[in-house]
Amino acid sequence: MGISAEEIFETIRMIELENLDIRTVTMGISLKECAGGNLKEVAEKIYQKIYRYASKLVSTVKYISEDFGIPIVNTRISVTPVANIIGDTTEPPIILAEALDKVAEEIGIDFIGGYSALVHKGFTRADKLLIASIPEALAKTKRLCASVNIATTRTGINMDAVRWMGEIIKETAFKTASQYGIGCCKLVVFTNAPEDNPFMAGAFHGEGEPEAVINIGISGPGVVKAAILRLGSASLGEIAETIKKTVFKITRVGEAVGREASKRLGVEFGIVDLSLAPSPRVGDSVAEIIEAMGIEKCGAPGSTAALALLVDAVKKGGAMASSYVGGLSGAFIPVSEDMGMVEAVEAGSLNLAKLEAMTAVCSLGIDMVAIPGDTPPETIASIIADVSAIGVINNKAIGVRIIPVPYKKPGDKVVFGGLLGESVIMEVSKFNSFDFIKRGGRIPAPLTSLTN
Amino acid sequence: MAGQKYFNYENIIKVKFLKIEKPMIQKVIITLVSEVKEEETKLESEFAVAKGYLVKIEGAYRVAYAGVVMDLLKELGIKVQDISQKRIENLWVLAFSVELTKSDISLNKLRKLILEKTSKMGVTVRIQDEAIFKSMHRV
Numbered sequence: 001m002g003i004s005a006e007e008i009f010e011t012i013r014m015i016e017l018e019n020l021d022i023r024t025v026t027m028g029i030s031l032k033e034c035a036g037g038n039l040k041e042v043a044e045k046i047y048q049k050i051y052r053y054a055s056k057l058v059s060t061v062k063y064i065s066e067d068f069g070i071p072i073v074n075t076r077i078s079v080t081p082v083a084n085i086i087g088d089t090t091e092p093p094i095i096l097a098e099a100l101d102k103v104a105e106e107i108g109i110d111f112i113g114g115y116s117a118l119v120h121k122g123f124t125r126a127d128k129l130l131i132a133s134i135p136e137a138l139a140k141t142k143r144l145c146a147s148v149n150i151a152t153t154r155t156g157i158n159m160d161a162v163r164w165m166g167e168i169i170k171e172t173a174f175k176t177a178s179q180y181g182i183g184c185c186k187l188v189v190f191t192n193a194p195e196d197n198p199f200m201a202g203a204f205h206g207e208g209e210p211e212a213v214i215n216i217g218i219s220g221p222g223v224v225k226a227a228i229l230r231l232g233s234a235s236l237g238e239i240a241e242t243i244k245k246t247v248f249k250i251t252r253v254g255e256a257v258g259r260e261a262s263k264r265l266g267v268e269f270g271i272v273d274l275s276l277a278p279s280p281r282v283g284d285s286v287a288e289i290i291e292a293m294g295i296e297k298c299g300a301p302g303s304t305a306a307l308a309l310l311v312d313a314v315k316k317g318g319a320m321a322s323s324y325v326g327g328l329s330g331a332f333i334p335v336s337e338d339m340g341m342v343e344a345v346e347a348g349s350l351n352l353a354k355l356e357a358m359t360a361v362c363s364l365g366i367d368m369v370a371i372p373g374d375t376p377p378e379t380i381a382s383i384i385a386d387v388s389a390i391g392v393i394n395n396k397a398i399g400v401r402i403i404p405v406p407y408k409k410p411g412d413k414v415v416f417g418g419l420l421g422e423s424v425i426m427e428v429s430k431f432n433s434f435d436f437i438k439r440g441g442r443i444p445a446p447l448t449s450l451t452n
Numbered sequence: 453m454a455g456q457k458y459f460n461y462e463n464i465i466k467v468k469f470l471k472i473e474k475p476m477i478q479k480v481i482i483t484l485v486s487e488v489k490e491e492e493t494k495l496e497s498e499f500a501v502a503k504g505y506l507v508k509i510e511g512a513y514r515v516a517y518a519g520v521v522m523d524l525l526k527e528l529g530i531k532v533q534d535i536s537q538k539r540i541e542n543l544w545v546l547a548f549s550v551e552l553t554k555s556d557i558s559l560n561k562l563r564k565l566i567l568e569k570t571s572k573m574g575v576t577v578r579i580q581d582e583a584i585f586k587s588m589h590r591v
Contacts, residue, residue, distance in 0.1 A: 003481065009547070010589070
C-alpha cells in the first residue's frame with residue numbers, strides 16, 4: 001500500500017515545526033591493529049586506518065540526509081580507547097591526540113571520541129599516561145573527546161581515579177580558560193560506560209565491537225513535546241502511550257538512516273541509541289517536555305517523576321522500532337545544551353541537588369553543568385562519586401561532564417557555542433568532603449540482590 | 453594470496469558499492485513547504501494526476517508553485533501519481549507522489565533540477581524516497 005497523505009504531512013510537520021533530526025551518525029573503528037612500535041608509528045597507523053574507513057563518511061551521510069529528507073546534525077567517529085594501544089612508551093600520547101584531531105578535521109567530521117581509559121578496577125601504566133595527558137590533549141585539539149570509566153556495578157568505584165579526575169577536570173578547565181574551560185565539555189567521567197555509545201563526549205569503540213560499525217543517535221524532544229501538547233488534559237497513562245508511539249516513529253527514522261549508511265559504506269550496522277538528545281534550539285528541549293506534562297518549571301517537585309515516565313516510554317517505544325538498541329538509551333538532561341534547562345537554572349527552580357535526583361532516572365547524569373572556577377578539585381571528585389554511586393547501585397550507565405569555568409562566579413553567564421550551548425554558573429555546596437575523597441581505595445561492588 | 457585479497461578493506465568496499473542497484477520502480481515524494489501568504493488575486497487551477505482525477509489548487513502563489521513542478525515533471529516524462537495539500541499551522545505543504553522507473557533520470561538528477569527551478573520561489577523543497585515514510589509509519 002502506498003504512503004498516505006496524512007503520513008507525509010505528519011512527517012513534514014515533525015521536520016519543519018518540531019525539529020526532528022538525527023543527532024549523529026557515528027562510525028566506530030577498531031584501532032587494535034594500530035598498536036605496536038613507537039608513538040609516531042602508532043599515530044601514522046591510526047591516521048591511515050581512520051582515513052581508509054571513514055573518508056567517505058561525511059559525503060555519504062550528506063547524501064542520505066538528502067535522499068531521506070531528514071536533517072542529520074553531526075557525523076562522528078569513535079575509536080578503541082587510546083590507552084589500550086599506546087604500547088610500552090613512557091611518553092604522554094599527545095601525538096596520538098593530534099593525529100586523531102588531524103584526521104577528524106581532514107575527513108570533515110564534527111567530533112572524534114576515544115581518547116579514553118577504562119580504570120574502574122585500577123590503572124595500568126598506559127592508563128596513567130593517558131589520563132595525565134588529557135588536559136593538554138584537549139587544549140591542543142578541537143574535535144577530540146576524552147572519557148574515563150571510573151566505576152562499574154561489577155567492580156565498584158575506583159576512588160583513586162575519582163579523586164584524580166577531580167584534578168584533571170580542574171586542570172583541563174584552566175588550560176582552556178580563554179574559552180570558558182571548553183576542554184571540559186569534551187571530557188566525561190563515566191560509570192558503566194557502554195561500548196557502543198554514539199554520543200560525545202563519551203563515545204569509544206569498545207572491546208567487544210567489530211572492526212567497524214555504524215551507530216546512530218536519535219533526537220526529537222521537540223516532536224515529543226508537541227505530541228504531548230496536542231493531547232490537552234490527558235492522563236499520564238495516555239501521555240506515556242503517546243510518547244511511546246512518537247518515539248517509535250523517531251527511532252524508525254534512525255534505524256532507516258543507520259541501515260542505509262551501513263549499506264552504502266560497507267560497514268556493519270551497530271545500534272540505535274534511543275536517547276532524546278536536546279539542542280540549544282528553542283523547542284528542542286527535554287525540560288520543555290517535563291513542563292508540557294504540567295510542571296511549572298523543570299526542577300520543581302514532580303520533575304523526577306515526569307522524567308522517569310518520559311525515559312521509560314522512550315525506551316518502550318524505541319525498543320519496538322529498532323532491531324538493535326544500545327548506547328546510553330534514555331533522555332539526556334545536559335544543562336547548557338538545553339535552553340529549557342538553562343531557563344530553569346536562571347529561574348531558580350533547578351539546582352545541582354535536583355539534577356542529581358533526576359539523573360537517577362535518566363542517562364548521562366550531571367551533564368554540561370558549569371560551576372564556579374574556584375570549586376576545589378576534591379568537591380568535583382565528590383560530585384563524581386555521588387553520581388557514580390547512583391549508576392553503580394542502579395546498574396546503569398551514567399556520567400559527569402562538569403565545567404569549573406575559570407574566574408566565574410554563581411549566576412555568571414558563559415557561552416560555549418554550537419551544540420554545546422550556553423549556561424549560567426550553578427552554585428556548589430560550600431561544605432567540603434576533602435577527608436572522604438582523600439581516603440582513596442575502591443568502593444566495593446554492590447550486592448545486586450536484596451535491592452531496596 | 454586469495455584469502456588476503458578478500459580481507460583487503462578497499463576490495464570489500466568496492467564490492468559493496470557495486471551491489472547497490474537502482475530499483476525497478478522508485479517511489480518518490482516531492483514536498484514544497486511555504487509560509488501561508490496573503491492572497492492579492494484569487495486564482496485556482498486543476499492539475500491532472502496519473503490516477504485519473506483532477507486536483508484543484510486555490511491561490512495564486514500555490515498554483516504557481518505547483519505549476520513549476522508539474523511542468524518540469526511533464527518535461528521529463530515523469531507522471532505524477534497524486535497531489536496532496538494541507539495547511540499545518542502557519543505552513544502550506546504541497547506533496548507530489550511520483551514514480552521513477554529504471555529508464556527515468558536518477559533521484560539525484562531530479563533533485564538537482566527541481567531545486568534549480570524552485571531556488572527563487574522561497575519555498576523549502578524536499579525530494580524524499582518513499583521508503584523513509586514507510587519505515588517511519590508502518591510496522
